Amino acid sequence: MALNEALILAxxxxxxxxxxxxxxxxxxxxxLRTTLNLFGAVAKLILVGVLLAGVSAxxxxxxRHTVLPxxxxxxxxxxxxxxxxxxxxxxxxFTTLYAIGYLEGSPHRSRFFGFxxxxxxxxMGIAMAGNLFTFFVFYELLTLATYPLxxxxxxxQAMRGGTVYLAYTLGGGALLLTGIVWxxxxxxxxxFAHGGYLSALGPDYGGQLQFVFLLLIAGVGVKAALVxxxxxxxQAMVAPAPVSALLHAVAVVKAGAFGVERIVxxxxxxxxAQSLDLLTPLAAVAAVTIVWGSFRxxxxxxxxxxxxxxxxxxxxYIVLGTALFGPVGTVGGLVHLVHxxxxxxxxxxxxxxYAETLGVHKVSELDGAGRRMPLTTLAFSIxxxxxxxxxxxAGAVSKAWLLDGAAEAGMHWAGWVLWTSSVLNAAYFLPILxxxxxxxxxxxWPEERVPARGRIETLWLLLLPPLATAIxxxxxxxxxxxxxxxxxxxxxxxxxxxxxAMP
Amino acid sequence: xxxxxxxxILLPLFWATAAFLLGPGRGARLAIAALLAQxxxxxxxxxxxxxxxxxxxxxxxxxxxxxxxxxxxxxSALMLVLTQAIxxxxxxxxxxxxxxxxxxxxYFWTLTGFLLAGLNALFLAADLFNLYVTLELVGLAAxxxxxxxxxxxxxxAALRYLFAALVGSVMYLLGVALIYGAHGTVSLQxxxxxxxxxxxxxxxxACGLMLAGLMLKTAIFPFHYWLxxAHGGAPAPVSALLSALVVKxxxxxxxRLSLEVFAPLAATAATALGLLGAAAIxxxxxxxxxxxxxxxxxxWSTVAQLGYLFLxxxxxxxxxxxxxxxxxxxxxxxxxxxxxxxxVGVLMLATxxxxxxxxxxxxxxxxxxxxxxxxxxxxxMGLPPSGGFLAKWLLIEAALTHGQxxxxxxxxxxxxxxxxYVFRVLRQAFLLAPADxxxxxxxxxxxxxxxxxxxxxxxxxxQGVELMSLLAAGS
Numbered sequence: 001m002a003l004n005e006a007l008i009l010a011x012x013x014x015x016x017x018x019x020x021x022x023x024x025x026x027x028x029x030x031x032l033r034t035t036l037n038l039f040g041a042v043a044k045l046i047l048v049g050v051l052l053a054g055v056s057a058x059x060x061x062x063x064r065h066t067v068l069p070x071x072x073x074x075x076x077x078x079x080x081x082x083x084x085x086x087x088x089x090x091x092x093x094f095t096t097l098y099a100i101g102y103l104e105g106s107p108h109r110s111r112f113f114g115f116x117x118x119x120x121x122x123x124m125g126i127a128m129a130g131n132l133f134t135f136f137v138f139y140e141l142l143t144l145a146t147y148p149l150x151x152x153x154x155x156x157q158a159m160r161g162g163t164v165y166l167a168y169t170l171g172g173g174a175l176l177l178t179g180i181v182w183x184x185x186x187x188x189x190x191x192f193a194h195g196g197y198l199s200a201l202g203p204d205y206g207g208q209l210q211f212v213f214l215l216l217i218a219g220v221g222v223k224a225a226l227v228x229x230x231x232x233x234x235q236a237m238v239a240p241a242p243v244s245a246l247l248h249a250v251a252v253v254k255a256g257a258f259g260v261e262r263i264v265x266x267x268x269x270x271x272x273a274q275s276l277d278l279l280t281p282l283a284a285v286a287a288v289t290i291v292w293g294s295f296r297x298x299x300x301x302x303x304x305x306x307x308x309x310x311x312x313x314x315x316x317y318i319v320l321g322t323a324l325f326g327p328v329g330t331v332g333g334l335v336h337l338v339h340x341x342x343x344x345x346x347x348x349x350x351x352x353x354y355a356e357t358l359g360v361h362k363v364s365e366l367d368g369a370g371r372r373m374p375l376t377t378l379a380f381s382i383x384x385x386x387x388x389x390x391x392x393x394a395g396a397v398s399k400a401w402l403l404d405g406a407a408e409a410g411m412h413w414a415g416w417v418l419w420t421s422s423v424l425n426a427a428y429f430l431p432i433l434x435x436x437x438x439x440x441x442x443x444x445w446p447e448e449r450v451p452a453r454g455r456i457e458t459l460w461l462l463l464l465p466p467l468a469t470a471i472x473x474x475x476x477x478x479x480x481x482x483x484x485x486x487x488x489x490x491x492x493x494x495x496x497x498x499x500x501a502m503p
Numbered sequence: 504x505x506x507x508x509x510x511x512i513l514l515p516l517f518w519a520t521a522a523f524l525l526g527p528g529r530g531a532r533l534a535i536a537a538l539l540a541q542x543x544x545x546x547x548x549x550x551x552x553x554x555x556x557x558x559x560x561x562x563x564x565x566x567x568x569x570x571x572x573x574x575x576x577x578x579s580a581l582m583l584v585l586t587q588a589i590x591x592x593x594x595x596x597x598x599x600x601x602x603x604x605x606x607x608x609x610y611f612w613t614l615t616g617f618l619l620a621g622l623n624a625l626f627l628a629a630d631l632f633n634l635y636v637t638l639e640l641v642g643l644a645a646x647x648x649x650x651x652x653x654x655x656x657x658x659x660a661a662l663r664y665l666f667a668a669l670v671g672s673v674m675y676l677l678g679v680a681l682i683y684g685a686h687g688t689v690s691l692q693x694x695x696x697x698x699x700x701x702x703x704x705x706x707x708x709a710c711g712l713m714l715a716g717l718m719l720k721t722a723i724f725p726f727h728y729w730l731x732x733a734h735g736g737a738p739a740p741v742s743a744l745l746s747a748l749v750v751k752x753x754x755x756x757x758x759r760l761s762l763e764v765f766a767p768l769a770a771t772a773a774t775a776l777g778l779l780g781a782a783a784i785x786x787x788x789x790x791x792x793x794x795x796x797x798x799x800x801x802x803w804s805t806v807a808q809l810g811y812l813f814l815x816x817x818x819x820x821x822x823x824x825x826x827x828x829x830x831x832x833x834x835x836x837x838x839x840x841x842x843x844x845x846x847v848g849v850l851m852l853a854t855x856x857x858x859x860x861x862x863x864x865x866x867x868x869x870x871x872x873x874x875x876x877x878x879x880x881x882x883x884m885g886l887p888p889s890g891g892f893l894a895k896w897l898l899i900e901a902a903l904t905h906g907q908x909x910x911x912x913x914x915x916x917x918x919x920x921x922x923x924y925v926f927r928v929l930r931q932a933f934l935l936a937p938a939d940x941x942x943x944x945x946x947x948x949x950x951x952x953x954x955x956x957x958x959x960x961x962x963x964x965x966q967g968v969e970l971m972s973l974l975a976a977g978s
Binding site for chain 2: 023065066067068069071073107108111136137140141143144147148151154155159162163166170171173174177178181182184185
């Protein structure tokens, strides 16, 4: 086996193998389990780094296994794959650290971390899938591996959330499968290609391809929480905080948004999709989702539920960017895939910290939280400001590119959608910040579990991850022009998807 | 006499007889050793077929028409490998399951030996009459296995099963007699060129009788009435053997006869068979969603999954997609259902309950078994990368290629229904257990055999090329 094949399989194995070992570990083997988890996360990060260096130097990494005559399982690393893979690998390390601290002392940790590792394996597979068939294999694996995490607590609420999650995602998977097999029947097994591969079919298939597009987007739209397929996301927030982080930032909704990008850019090809009049309806759905998600978030008193609706809205920025025809909008969508991830994971880490440390679950209970937990609240504030698109945050970079993209594509209404969403974002985030920083703290917190020790407001393992991702939120904006920023990478991808020149 | 063809029939006959002579409940180790050898033989035979194509074997050197011919092709070699590969882990499982000397074990090894001899012979038989004999042997051994538990419920289920099996056999035999009257031969090879669409009425009637008899034995809707009590009431290893292998044997016959001999006539019934398959999927899944007994849930799931096998008939075409789908489904379902019954057996022993309700908390206590159940469930739902997924993929592709949209909807809906009943079990298992619920330890070997079977059904999806090349060899 060539080194390049081994390298790409090693990326999958670096979470799969530790996960499988963890499944059979006794509950009491805490140190070994932690070692395995961290070893896997760090090894994956290093491997992704090697691939990044290789791909930017023009190296090709791929692995192919034929499962049926004319049906291949293809894993390959291209620029778009690595955008998502890097995001997941980085955030997985932080989520693992956080989860170790968060679950300390709770039951069934071997099961939890086993499925946790499977989830990340599936996400890596989705990122590096080389054709639709492979994408589907890992996409469904992600659904299955996430279910035990959503129902981890075993409470009736968790069960209900899990059932709703399954009903939506398996239903979406069925639509996706139909669309994929249909395309397979038309073209045979074809790998993802820059600029898409369907335009070769010719205009006779236009009607069919429009219908298949609907099936495919509905399929991935469930995970991307496009309205009206978003109902599972607010329900699934009953899961433990690290799982929410995984759902909202690292894996699940990202897999959906990433699927939209793969389908538009590398199956249909953005220019062909535009010629079939597919992009404008997609932009309209994304716009409705953006406004509706933000609007619903206004009325949620449960902090995690408010964040969940915020995700519904923010993930559709990515879809909107994809649907804005033109390289600038593309860059905006791609870069927001990364930026939304680091900002949203910060918010969920912080929400978890409030719940675990003080027993605070509701927005109305957050009064004075900034005095009791200043570092957590600082991280929360940075991420929340980022979501609104405040200057010097990652959110500002995404929003600037998206707004320019809307102007470039001549879709000025999309710009108004983004501005409306920013106002709504401010309307549901600023009250939280005001409560946390400006209101006096209550005499007793609802359920204080971790006492304050001097300046340390909670466990180190709970505090470090959100601080790190909050710093990344700022760094992504301050160093946006450096060669290794998410923005630079997104521009590299966009340059490859359009036949024309880049801005 | 070193031909694996003969030994695959003789060896199980030998250990069945030996088990009978050793006395009630004895012979487990002998059976396991012999099954290991049978696995080797089946694999060797499969390798032979890949290299040399289909071939026949004249028993004792006396070929047809005086003696008996046995024949092996790609399809039969695949079924033989599947049979031995499922029987071996189940034998290991059964040895632990019956360790306490339950009444059902008295004739278990003897009957299982005869059952396997009958199955192997059925896959190898080359004429209609020998097929009848093997069918009868399989049916009687299976009925015996169901009845062996001895409880009133099991005997009642066995009697129902016996009735269905006998009526099915008689209809089949009647058909064979009519064919013999019309064409003067029962050899499949000789018959094939004689049958065409202008066949006399007697042949049409014969064909219909044989088909009806075999459908009764396959328990396709609406002939499924005997299956849930028989498969749901028998001891776990028996249920596993019956659901995984026995119903597949009569399906194999329908498939083989309609492909090789009665192809000109079979096309007329194809759509009807497909519709029955769709009805089976709907009805079986619906019942699986309603039942409160965990084992009945698995048995009803067999009714539903058999439906997929019949969706193949309206889609059979020279491109071979549907045939591949059917065979893949038979294999994947065989492994998965064996795993599922094995896992359910473990769970029932451990909790001492037979209802879904009693499963609360097993996710924490028996993760390995629940994992096995889940993996098997993934195959039944047809999610990747399982063998069931490839079967479903091929079915959808075949349906889309022929523009037959309805079947696509059936396959997709069937998968979602399967997910609904499989997750009924998993969901219950994740609930918190009541503090006082009793819990009995179960031998690890049983947990692991269920897991191995489930993993096999899962990884099958990555080995489709090898399976399909074997299927294509010698056909």
